[in-house]
Amino acid sequence: MFRKAIPLACSAAKVPWSELTNAELVDAVNSRKIHFYGLEQALQPNYKRAIEVRREVVSRVAFQQPDGEKKESALHSIPFENYDWDRVVGHNCENIIGYVPIPLGIAGPILMDGKEYPIPMATTEGALVASTHRGARSITKSGGCNTLVLGEGMTRAPVVELPSLVEAGRLHKYCNENFSTLKEAFESTTRFGKLNSLKCVLAGRKAYLRFRATTGDAMGMNMITKGVDRAMSLLQQQFPSMRVIALSGNYCTDKKPSAVNWIEGRGKSVVAEATVLADVVEETLKCTVDSLVSLNVDKNLVGSAMAGSVGGFNAQAANAVAAIFLATGQDPAQVVESSTCLTSMSKVGNDLLITVTMPSIEVGTVGGGTGLVAQRGCLELMGCGGSSKETPGENARLLSRVVAAGVLAAELSLMSGLAAGHLLGAHMRLNRKQI
């Protein structure tokens, strides 16, 4: 989807739109002199007023409906004041009528790779922060967790068509044998993007070209698109009969469950592990190492296997991922693949070894929602706001490690709660959530 320039108002006004009253502006929208989506442009730089007018438009429509007063007052419950709309307009949202506040809690801090990090979580699901906090404290008390970023690279996979299988075969061969040429083309468009790999698969005469590149501290979808564009131009010259069907052929794969991300990774591929002391398991987490190890097999491995899951071998990775993503301005639709995770538990000596393996955590510390004030604040709290000056990419990697550590803490705590429920012989208590 392209972020095109916001179109001009429908018709040129004799006086600047900004000199009209709100009521006149509402009329102008209703009579299609200004597009509903064009208010920001018409009234720039006064974006707040544009939003105010749009709310009146919506309010008036609502008021004419059955239940109109209720709807009108509903609109008033959506805040829009005291917000820095300059950052949002043109970057993060269109047809704006306000904002939705998501409560923000802090779990931890968690000791990770020798340093303590708070885990900011934006959520409306009660008990999630408390539970993650408990897990984080248990890990920290036991000496902390270690993380490892195994691989890195955002992907984009255009789909193209060739006029014959022979030609498709030639393209396949070309991609395998001319990686450095394509890499050069790709990298000429970007300072930070480095092409890692290009995987070309055929489905008959159609080819899906999965480009994978590191993208500095950005999540990287935009950056990679530019590079892919350039590389595709080069390919087009080599294969004039090639027809580009679409910039994305779903072999990327973005925001959909897919084995290709689980198998080959997307974004950051991170593993985290902690050894939780037997004492902590028993006293803080109220269960036993044996019960956890056995529950992990029955639920996270066998249960998910029976359910036909690809990548869902965990208890609640998505809860922690979604909450950290919202807090730090990540794209919540990417929770789909960023939350794929295999949780393993085993007994080492008397203690519990717990690991989470997460091959496609898609995060960035610049771009997207990361520039909004509160979200940027959350990143700064962890020390990874914006682009890393010394080592570009380091901030985004740190964020991905915190995500994995947060998942580790959340897994540990929820699994303990389930195991404890059993061990205590207790009836299942009410109001359990996030299982």
Next chain:
Amino acid sequence: MFRKAIPLACSAAKVPWSELTNAELVDAVNSRKIHFYGLEQALQPNYKRAIEVRREVVSRVAFQQPDGEKKESALHSIPFENYDWDRVVGHNCENIIGYVPIPLGIAGPILMDGKEYPIPMATTEGALVASTHRGARSITKSGGCNTLVLGEGMTRAPVVELPSLVEAGRLHKYCNENFSTLKEAFESTTRFGKLNSLKCVLAGRKAYLRFRATTGDAMGMNMITKGVDRAMSLLQQQFPSMRVIALSGNYCTDKKPSAVNWIEGRGKSVVAEATVLADVVEETLKCTVDSLVSLNVDKNLVGSAMAGSVGGFNAQAANAVAAIFLATGQDPAQVVESSTCLTSMSKVGNDLLITVTMPSIEVGTVGGGTGLVAQRGCLELMGCGGSSKETPGENARLLSRVVAAGVLAAELSLMSGLAAGHLLGAHMRLNRKQI
């Protein structure tokens, strides 16, 4: 995870905590006289002050770190004033330090089943609202879309162990033959919950019991848990040797990719379709019906098939689902399965028939984040806030239909953008997102 009562402060204070100064309270936390997470309880009902004190605690820690000033000021960029914390504390978040604002736009309205609905979307991803708006307008101009709720039911699947395969077989048989008894037990705990089905699968001696129930206007995870608890007690009496391993054995499946939800549904199973006029496709969407039909096969069917996807046969369903979920207080971790979708396109006469098939949209209009002011406002705008008085469940069904309609609009618009890119022979433009 259980939402337990917030624990008492570590030690009893001689004077009420509320009479201490903020500085004294910060000291009390640091010296562990008050738990970090216990501030709300210590200072109730003045939750705002609790949050203020927590921010000071966090700020002081941050200040001692390298880069301390930056971190402290970061904290100040996270808003917490002017918010109704009474609704949040004890329900939606713990360890609160403020909230994160997510910009809110309106797409549409879209004509759905004969009535117009605005589509509220909270997002930080530029162009998403604009694109969905374009899709919604195109559908509305073409006569609107139809939706169908094919099935309904939240699920929960405990895992149990039997002492032998023979006993496991007996349990399996009992569940198949005594549904009405179990249903009665389940329904004795709830006014709205109605048990639909119980599927018992064995993995050796372990049994996974997938209960599925309608849950009125609630998303239903809590409601179903109560009913399952009761039904499990009854089973325990019948099978004294049965050992309940955990309340959830991942065969539910909650917040993980899984075939069981794709095949059997979870939450609402919704299909939406629209016939988009050839004129609208060409003039508004700037492409052709044939190009869309063919792109849908190459990308959404073949591309996702090559990528090894289960349930991801679409272009960007998760984008629309996540944005509507955030706007309306749904659980963003459930975007994982709620966004599974198969998008189909075909030519009917000269026009485009587009459908989306979404078997597990998990939504509610009461409970969770739906009670927060702004989120409730978004629900009211669509006329589905809270519980439906006349027909319990109707509001949640309406919300699920709007989600499907929103996805329909988003799919149409993005696919058109991709198809148009090709048709115009244009180079791939920069800043495309959400593909």
Next chain:
Amino acid sequence: MFRKAIPLACSAAKVPWSELTNAELVDAVNSRKIHFYGLEQALQPNYKRAIEVRREVVSRVAFQQPDGEKKESALHSIPFENYDWDRVVGHNCENIIGYVPIPLGIAGPILMDGKEYPIPMATTEGALVASTHRGARSITKSGGCNTLVLGEGMTRAPVVELPSLVEAGRLHKYCNENFSTLKEAFESTTRFGKLNSLKCVLAGRKAYLRFRATTGDAMGMNMITKGVDRAMSLLQQQFPSMRVIALSGNYCTDKKPSAVNWIEGRGKSVVAEATVLADVVEETLKCTVDSLVSLNVDKNLVGSAMAGSVGGFNAQAANAVAAIFLATGQDPAQVVESSTCLTSMSKVGNDLLITVTMPSIEVGTVGGGTGLVAQRGCLELMGCGGSSKETPGENARLLSRVVAAGVLAAELSLMSGLAAGHLLGAHMRLNRKQI
């Protein structure tokens, strides 16, 4: 695919074909007076001669090619004498040139549900029978295995199209509410087939109707097709605007990997378990219970999870399934789904509990290849040849249980071999296979 009558020879001969010499018949084929595939019909009932002539045709073509002598002699290495072609022609194969012998071994006997059964295995993979034999003996020495047939039913899923989503919804509803009517129609066509369930899923306006029925001792694909045909006629009357697209819409699913079979079962759903004594594990299988339990997690659960498997949580189920299928005249293409299996191992006391869970074993003891002499012999050896007179279906169920027991034995033995390899600190030995 339909088994149509073999077409007549191209032109009427003045004298019966059978009076011509072989050389004349070869000429007749080459000059297209007799179809290549029509020889059996032309020369009936002398099928052996038809095959002989076809071999000459093939031989002559081969002889004209480069390497001709080699090819001709190759043909002579394919046996065709001393075989009862009457049973084959018109039932099992066309364009026949002979047969391929597959070596047949016997594993076991295995003590299953209190009785001993030999396990016939046809295979060319060295060590498979020996290994399964070892597993079967270990199980038998430990007291045998138990099996359970949890569910039963062959499936067939036509795909149909309705003219609107509303109509598709009506069909969906009709199928759910009129099961007994459809069942009656279905069962009017067959003495053995009993319709168990009908699952109707929509993808937009298309509906996939998955009929599931027990089919006596037959594997049942033919039987169910007749019943489905009748039920579809009834549906067609109720929904005149319904268009049947195809008898099978792949939602059955036959001979393809699919979650629907893994989740809902196809053929027989069987679980088998054995408790293998610690002594036997150590002395016969040369490893330890602990090493097996831990290897099973690392390989069969985590390894397959990492590989993105749906239904492949085992070591070598397909080996045993394929070998028993070939020995008993089953359809080897159905090994694809019949071999899906989850193998679990745990320690019970000091002993090993091993189970295999196999939801879609597709077998029959009548029809298909089961009527051929040697294959029927293998079935008789186990006491399940042909149709069970007393309890129709019992023979096929017995066969499915032997398959599961055979898999249990094969899994036990191979896993032990792998675990022993490690325990002995031995270098991996050569010539290991079937891992």
Next chain:
Amino acid sequence: MFRKAIPLACSAAKVPWSELTNAELVDAVNSRKIHFYGLEQALQPNYKRAIEVRREVVSRVAFQQPDGEKKESALHSIPFENYDWDRVVGHNCENIIGYVPIPLGIAGPILMDGKEYPIPMATTEGALVASTHRGARSITKSGGCNTLVLGEGMTRAPVVELPSLVEAGRLHKYCNENFSTLKEAFESTTRFGKLNSLKCVLAGRKAYLRFRATTGDAMGMNMITKGVDRAMSLLQQQFPSMRVIALSGNYCTDKKPSAVNWIEGRGKSVVAEATVLADVVEETLKCTVDSLVSLNVDKNLVGSAMAGSVGGFNAQAANAVAAIFLATGQDPAQVVESSTCLTSMSKVGNDLLITVTMPSIEVGTVGGGTGLVAQRGCLELMGCGGSSKETPGENARLLSRVVAAGVLAAELSLMSGLAAGHLLGAHMRLNRKQI
């Protein structure tokens, strides 16, 4: 599983076993003086006699059972005479009691890459050969098909454990950075095996090392095992703390459904395509191009997507694969992954473009069952028996291409049958199979 030397008879006999009568030998087995599986060794080189004695042992056991006569006579229906047992014993089967004949038909010839090839198919499923024959003829009449071997390589993936995540990370890095060293070690064990790639994935501290190598004309499981063994020894030296858990950790993946094979390929990755003339579609296949294109979407793409398939986007690939595998001595358990296939159809001009994409066809022309006389004969008929002298690997590649071409023919014919059924408005006919 290791093919160990057949153990000696239990006790040393004073006279050679071969001098005993059959009755005495039967007694020796029953009194455990000779192992049931040791007869071949005891009586070598007279293997036929060993089999004869084993049959008597089995017969006598059978005779003592209820239904004994029936069982005994059953045994007699299993042939064992006139077969070259020398080739089988020690290589292909143990505990032999005879062989199972599988009828063999010839489909085609099919014009493939400019040359005609017969397609040998061993099957007991009526209509399969006839249908494939029809497809092959239609393709040949239309100018033939083209094939492309895109990639090649058998795989084996040991699983190992490291004592910490840090060490696991070091191993991961080592594998990525020292490929040539490992390649050298691997290739020192084999003349034909060439290591292509090594993919190391972590699940916590466990690493799965997927070696992929070309293996000349062998299917290659044995060859690669030797090379992997050597490479693992080298790794063990570099990482003394590494513990090899098992030679295969299921990430290979052999004989189980898995996304890793679908995404990365195993054996040969082959694509085949044909343009079938509109006339041929209508006259020979009795349907229309449009009906086929549309059916392919509804059944092979959408139907399989709804069924949650990974790799099963076809109508009946497994039927053709299984039949050709049996005819040519391949491992029928490998039909599981060798039959994964995406079939696509589109209209090009007025004609039908059909393609099959098959990423993991696991075949060889030496080793396994390929050395048996009849199977070798089938390979010779196609001109690919044994090892290619000029270009090692060429014979196996040819076989994989014939498999793909056979699947292409089978898909075309079955889909036409289904489409024709609809177009003719005909009721679904009985006795359709292999859908």
